[in-house]
Amino acid sequence: MTGSLPPSTALPSRPDPAFERFARLVRRQLDVPVALVTLVSGEQQVFPGAVGLPEPWQSTRCTPLSHSFCQHVVRSAAPLVITDARTEPLVADNLAIPDLHVIAYAGVPLTDADGTVVGSLCAIDHRPRTWSDEDLAVLTDLAGACSSELQLGQAQQRVSEAGARAEQVSVQQDVDRARSALALAAGQVGTFDMDLATGALTVDDRLLELSGMDRATFTGRPEDVYARVHPDDVADVVARVEHAVDTGGTYAAEYRIVLGDGSCRWLTARGEVVGGTGNAARRLVGVVHDITAQRSPLQLAAQALESMAVGYLTMDVDWRITYVNDEAEHALGLPRDQLVGGIIWELFPGTVGTEFEAGYRRAADTGEPYTFDAHYPEPLNAWYEVRANPEHGGVALYFTDITTRVGVQQQSERAAAREQLLGRITEELVGTLDADEAAQRLSRLVVPAIADWCIVTLGDDDLAAGARRGLRSAASWHRDAAMRETTAAYAQARLGSLEDDAVLVRAMRTGQLQLIDAHATAQVEEMLAEGPAQELMGALAPEAVAVLPLPGRHGPVGILSLANGAARGSFTPEDLVTARHAAARSGLVLDNARLFRQQRGLAEGFQRSLLTPPPEPDHVQIVVRYVPAGQAAEVGGDWYDAFLQPSGATVLVIGDVVGHDVQAAAAMGQARTIVRALAARDHDGPAAVMTEVEQVMQTLQSGIMATAVVARLEQTDEEHAAGLARLRWSNAGHPPPMVVSPDGEVRVLDGGRPDLLLGVRPDAPRREAQVTLPWRSVVLLYTDGLVETRHEDIDHGLARLQRLLGELAGRDLDELCDEVLARMLPTNPGDDVALVAIQLHPQDRPRPPQAGPNRVPPNVPAD
Incomplete structure (x- = not known):
């Protein structure tokens, strides 16, 4: 009949062991996370039986109807089956979906003694599920038994309330109820009842049929059934029955029955011991169900598991191994009978505290699969790829021995690391042209990559x-x-102590690797003269030594000595291959550095031979500087000059020939000579010098193009009396001079737009500009390498130089020039730099020492 919603006072609010058992049966039979016995009233629903219900509902055992799917079962008096509640209009807004995680639902009505629907027995899944006919049949059978339990409880309550008798339920009623509930729980099953006092076994016709027997041949003894059980299964069945009897607990078994035609039928048996204490009042009652249809796919699955090339191992909730396949036996090195039944942490202690344990527990705690690679130590000493998968309340492991694959991968990684090391050696050593710095970098790269310690020995350039x-x-x-x-x-002591047969000497002589693969300490000590070197070698105590020449174009340029201690042991073949490549690359770089030093020395010598020291006129201090480019071939273009005219005026020249090579240096020599020769005569001024230089260069067809500034420092008697001097200059496309005033102000002497550089157009007009300078002023002329680089344009460079001169105002002129070069230039400048600076010292006092000894040409007035 159609159910109504009874008042809440009629509902039991506490857990009931009988209903709890039904919930457990549903969970086990249907393999769902949540199973409930639900009773519904007009205000709420309660759960006298619940398994898997989340907190706080598991504790309170009740929810409002806003969380109830079961109310629809009660109102309709019919089963409710939902595949995905989120898309089912009837319950789409129900709060059980987010709060109780109800997604799939199957509920069957529960009826009371009057036939009224008062609740449901339901199965719940947290993800969409299509319920099979067998699922619903089992749930319906269990709901019938649960209804009988509910009705029996109501009858007992009525009897108690009437006071008819204090003990109404007999042992036989308890037996009948349990047998009925278990029978209905499995559906289409046979039942059995064994008297534990007499051993008599009572079975129904369905059990006889399932067991391949009939009434005529059945004697009522358990041995009749055991005789039909497959010989491989009978011992397990008997042991399980005896365990249930001894413990007064439950009985569960799966076994095969051998039929008359020799075929087998799979049965599953479930039972429990009921009744009072002592065998006289106790029975083992239960049910038997045909699971052949289900078992056949399982057998196929088991065969598939056994034939897999992947190890498969299952564990229960207590981490006890319940199954392993053939591949797992092979991979783990233990037979199946030693694995099954053992605790994973006890059988394999190497998993404890490692990624194995963390991965297994992560899968168990989260309910999500987890895949990882890890190495298990001895006795397995192997790498495994493991997938830990939650299954049936425990964890199943799918694993493969990947030791070979990891070995190949590690070999590949080592090869990549070696290439990376060699690349870094080349990059680091090429980044410096200083041999000692290169040796320092090499030593820190090879240790600890291929050795525990090393020494780099270099030779002189010759x-x-x-x-x-x-x-x-x-x-x-x-x-x-x-x-x-x-x-x-x-390293310092050994060179003077080496015997003629020392490995370092042999490496230099032969140009080949010298290797002491084991017990190196004693052998090397024999190659050293007695003294500190021997004692230090004993303290270092190498086990293996490898000495490699650093090859140059014409023989070794040095030696790389590598050593390993006892813990690291001998060099591997891969280490030696890497060491050979490292030595070869290092030798080439060091040889290039040697060639650079030789070329740079020649270039600098040539360059500086073209530059002369400045004069030392009275009360005028002149400082010159020249810095060659960082590359050996980058020489030549820049020059400075300072000299006196017969009138006593000081001429300053700064210039830069287009180009950066030895030819540019030669052209610079020509240009400097032309300017020097023409400007050394008294004439109208710097612009006139520039015009004459153009004419001479055209006449000589020199083909030289250059930027230059020619400046002349002049002074009249009136200017001398006023403490002033005058600077006149002409600029042919060159960076402008700068003046630092006594008060620290820095001015750029741009004089308007620079004229065209020299050598482009002989008739180009030339202009002059002039500025009056007080005593203590500083004038700086420089080439473009000081203010322009590949990373900074000339405008930014000029602004930076102007700020720097302001910071350095008041410094001694030599110190100022050195600081300007140090702060403005990179470590390895890409262009050569020349500068000339003058400082006007007061002329009303003795000549300052920093102005020099007043060396002037004989045809120039001394003051």
Whole structure:
């Protein structure tokens, strides 16, 4: 009949063991996370039986109807089956979806003694699910048994209230109720009832049929059933029955029955011991169900599991191994009978506290699969790829031995690391042209990458092939900071202690790797003369030593000595291959640095030979500087000059020939000579000098193009009396001079737009500008390499120089020039730089020492 919603006072509000059992049966039979026995009133629903209900509902055991799907079962008096509640209009707004995580729902009505629907027995899943006919049949059968339990409780309550008798429910009623509930729970099942006092077994016709027996042959003894059980299963079945009897608990087994035609039928049996204490009052009652249809796919699945090339292992909620396949036995190195039944942490203690344990527990705690790679130590000593998957309340492991794959991967990674190391060696060493700095960088790159400690020994630039003289220890390094001083001391002491057969000497002589693969300490000590070097070698205690020449174009330019301690042991073949490549690359870079030093020395010598020291006129201090470019070939274009005219005026010249090579240096020599020769005569001024220079260059067809500033420092008697001097200049496309006033103000002497550079158009007009300077003023002329680089344009460079001169105002002129170069130029300048600076010292007092000894040409007035 159609159910109504009874008042809440009629509902039991506390958990009931019988209803709890039904909830557990639903959860186990249908494999769902939540199963409920629900009773509904007009105000709320309660759960006298609940398994898997989240908090706080598990504690309170009740919810309002806003969380109830079961109210629809009661109102309709019919089952309610929902695949996905989020898309079902009937319950789409129900709060059970977000609060109780109800997605899939199957509920069957529960009726009381009057046939009224008062609740439901329901199964709940947290994800969409299509309920099978078998699912619904099992749920319906269990709901019928649960209704009987509900009706029996109501009858007992009525009997108690009437006071008819205090003990109404007999042991036989308890047996009947349990057997009925278990029978209905499985659906289409046979039942059994074994008297534990007599051993008599009572079975129904369905159980006889399932067991391949009939009434005529059944004697009422358990042995009749055992005789039909497959020989491989009978011992397990008997043991499970005896365990249930001994413990007074439950009985569960799956086994095969051998039929008359030799085929087998799979049965599942479930039972429990009921009744009072002592065998006289106790029975083992239960049900048996045919699971052949379900077992056949499971057998196929089991065969698939056994044939998989992947190890498969299952564990229950207590981390006890319940199944392993053949591949798992092979991978784990233990037979199945030693694995099944054991605790994973006890059988494999190497998992404890490692990524294995973390991965297993993560899968169990989150309910989500987790995949990882990890290495298990001895005795397995193997790498595994593991997928930990939550299954049936426990965790299943799918794993594969990937030791070979990891080995290949690690080998590839080591090869990549070696290439990276060699790339870094090339990059780091090419980044410096200083041999000692290169040696320091090399020592820190190879340690600890391929050795525990090392020493880099370099030769002089004129080192002869195979020679021992001219060698020096340039760098050393040890991976242990406490041993670095010892390593450095040995590096310095060993060169003077080497015997003729020492590995370093052999490496220099032969140009080949020298290797001591084991017990190196004693062998190396024999190659050293007695003294500090031997003692230091004993302290360093190498197990293996490799000495490699650093090859140059005409023989070794040095030696790379590598050593390993006892813990690291011998060099691997990969280490030696890497060491050879490292030595080859390092030798080439160091040889290039040697060639650079030689070329740079020649270039600087040539360049400086073209530049002369400045004069020292009275009370005028002149300072000149020249810095070559960082590259060996980048020489030549820039020049400075300072000299006196016969009238006593001081001429300053700064110039830059277009180009950066030796030819530019030669052209600079010509241009400087032309300017010097013409400007050394008294004439109208700097603009006139520029015009004459153009004419001479055209006449000589020099083809030279250059920027230049020619300036002349002049002074009349009136200016001398006033403490002033005058600077006249002409600018041919060159960066403008700068003046630092006595008060620290810095001015750029742009004089308007610069004229065209020299060598472009012989008839180009030339202009002059002039400025009056007080005593203590500083004038700075410079080439463009000071203010222009590939990373900074000339406008920014000029602004930076102007700010810097303001900061340096008041410094001694030599110090000012040195600071300007240090702060304005990068470590490895890309262009050469020349500058000339003058400072006007007061002329009303003795000549200052920094102005020099007053050396002037004989045809120039001394003051």
